[in-house]
Amino acid sequence: MQSGAVPVLGEPGEAEFELPAATSADVFPSDFTWGASTSAYQVEGAAAADGRLPSIWDTFSHTPGAILNGDNGDVACDHYHRWREDVALLAQLGTGAYRFSVSWPRILPNGTGPVNAKGLDWYERLVDGLLECGIQPWLTLYHWDLPQPLEDAGGWPNRATADAFVRFAEVVASRLGDRIHTWMTLNEPWCSAFLGYQLGMHAPGRRDDALALRAAHTLLLAHGRATQALRGIVTGARVGIVLNPTPVQPATPTEADAAAARRADGYFNRWFLDPLFGRGYPADMLEAVAPLFTPPSDSDLRSIGTHIDVLGINYYRPTVVRAKPGAYLGFEEAPPDAEPVTAMDWVVRPEGLRELLVRINHDYPVPPMAITENGAAYTDAAPTDGQLHDPERIRYLAGHVDAVAQAISAGVPVTGYFVWSFLDNFEWAWGYGSRFGLVHVDYATQQRTIKDSGRWYQRLIAQQTA
Numbered sequence: 284m285q286s287g288a289v290p291v292l293g294e295p296g297e298a299e300f301e302l303p304a305a306t307s308a309d310v311f312p313s314d315f316t317w318g319a320s321t322s323a324y325q326v327e328g329a330a331a332a333d334g335r336l337p338s339i340w341d342t343f344s345h346t347p348g349a350i351l352n353g354d355n356g357d358v359a360c361d362h363y364h365r366w367r368e369d370v371a372l373l374a375q376l377g378t379g380a381y382r383f384s385v386s387w388p389r390i391l392p393n394g395t396g397p398v399n400a401k402g403l404d405w406y407e408r409l410v411d412g413l414l415e416c417g418i419q420p421w422l423t424l425y426h427w428d429l430p431q432p433l434e435d436a437g438g439w440p441n442r443a444t445a446d447a448f449v450r451f452a453e454v455v456a457s458r459l460g461d462r463i464h465t466w467m468t469l470n471e472p473w474c475s476a477f478l479g480y481q482l483g484m485h486a487p488g489r490r491d492d493a494l495a496l497r498a499a500h501t502l503l504l505a506h507g508r509a510t511q512a513l514r515g516i517v518t519g520a521r522v523g524i525v526l527n528p529t530p531v532q533p534a535t536p537t538e539a540d541a542a543a544a545r546r547a548d549g550y551f552n553r554w555f556l557d558p559l560f561g562r563g564y565p566a567d568m569l570e571a572v573a574p575l576f577t578p579p580s581d582s583d584l585r586s587i588g589t590h591i592d593v594l595g596i597n598y599y600r601p602t603v604v605r606a607k608p609g610a611y612l613g614f615e616e617a618p619p620d621a622e623p624v625t626a627m628d629w630v631v632r633p634e635g636l637r638e639l640l641v642r643i644n645h646d647y648p649v650p651p652m653a654i655t656e657n658g659a660a661y662t663d664a665a666p667t668d669g670q671l672h673d674p675e676r677i678r679y680l681a682g683h684v685d686a687v688a689q690a691i692s693a694g695v696p697v698t699g700y701f702v703w704s705f706l707d708n709f710e711w712a713w714g715y716g717s718r719f720g721l722v723h724v725d726y727a728t729q730q731r732t733i734k735d736s737g738r739w740y741q742r743l744i745a746q747q748t749a
């Protein structure tokens with residue numbers, strides 16, 4: 284760990300360290316939350332420590348061909364053992380909040396059944412360590428690591444998984460409820476359902492349209508019921524969900540592409556936002572998936588529409604689609620056009636974030652929103668002399684912070700911004716090759732090095748909280 288001395292920032296005036304104009308214009312209120320995010324499977328490692336059993340991601344990442352370079356999360360950033368050093372780094376960056384997730388298979392190794400006290404003890408130590416440093420813990424219950432036995436019993440398409448999730452929420456809330464104010468039930472249920480059960484790109488690697496729709500429904504039901512359970516245990520809890528909505532544009536102004544964009548918007552966005560805000564599933568989409576999905580009961584829809592106190596938005600890029608007759612819902616993503624892309628070929632378009640926030644605020648009765656993830660993978664060079672220059676990441680982040688400022692100025696209630704990610708980590712199917720961190724991790728030595736982007740973020744937070 285660094286000695287605790289504040290690291291040397293880039294000189295003001297150095298172009299790459301410039302802060303977005305909006306940050307000097309009093310747009311962000313003084314109680315705005317500046318944070319950084321991770322998730323359990325991506326950083327913790329210690330896959331078999333202290334009673335933890337496999338999740339679907341342990342199984343999937345050990346499946347030949349599933350992950351780039353055959354990587355897996357067995358060790359990851361070894362955050363499980365290095366959390367003290369990592370909390371000190373978060374404090375050094377000046378983050379006011381740390382968004383992390385709880386590994387379900389550490390707490391309930393079989394998904395149901397006996398509670399593993401050692402797992403709960405570890406999260407309690409982490410949370411206490413954060414609070415001692417004045418960092419607010421933002422806890423996500425589910426960031427994709429379903430205990431494998433629950434998958435063996437049918438996974439998210441099985442309604443019983445919602446019951447198991449509610450119990451998991453209750454167990455965690457009973458232990459940490461006196462210390463955690465902000466609770467997120469699920470991270471990006473679109474990914475869990477459709478990348479996991481329809482496209483086979485994420486765990487559990489299934490490819491079945493109907494199963495994916497059922498998975499999405501069980502996830503939403505689990506969210507609504509867990510929200511109620513959390514409120515019953517934690518007085519004054521602020522409870523929400525994290526989505527990954529995307530602004531969808533047609534590739535061309537043709538009628539066919541416009542219709543494709545409308546369906547893509549239904550698939551990515553409205554399928555989740557409409558029922559969460561009490562409207563049930565969108566009628567045009569129910570019609571489009573009619574042979575595959577039976578509309579659920581009103582009682583399920585009432586649970587899903589349970590009031591939330593905060594909506595987490597993860598934004599990385601916009602989506603451009605074009606018509607593709609015969610494809611599921613009749614569309615496909617168009618390849619990136621002339622705009623800049625990240626190392627993962629994700630289009631960089633900060634205005635997409637502003638448009639998305641304005642649109643969601645216009646179309647839905649939203650509670651305060653927080654940008655719970657935003658960031659970019661670039662091919663960073665290895666650090667030299669304790670420094671790593673990543674000007675592209677700084678530009679990406681600055682552009683998006685500006686976009687948030689513009690949304691706030693347009694009247695959208697955004698109260699927090701979290702960079703993805705605090706640390707370089709296991710980027711799911713992309714393995715360790717895609718680095719998103721403010722802090723570089725040398726996976727051979729587990730050495731951490733604050734990147735220029737981390738120093739830039741430190742300066743931004745210092746300026747905003749002065």
Ligand code: FCB
Nearest residue numbers: 322470471597703710711
């Ligand atoms: C999001 C995930 C997060 C991370 C980023 C890059 O979809 O929530 O875990 O992988 O993408």
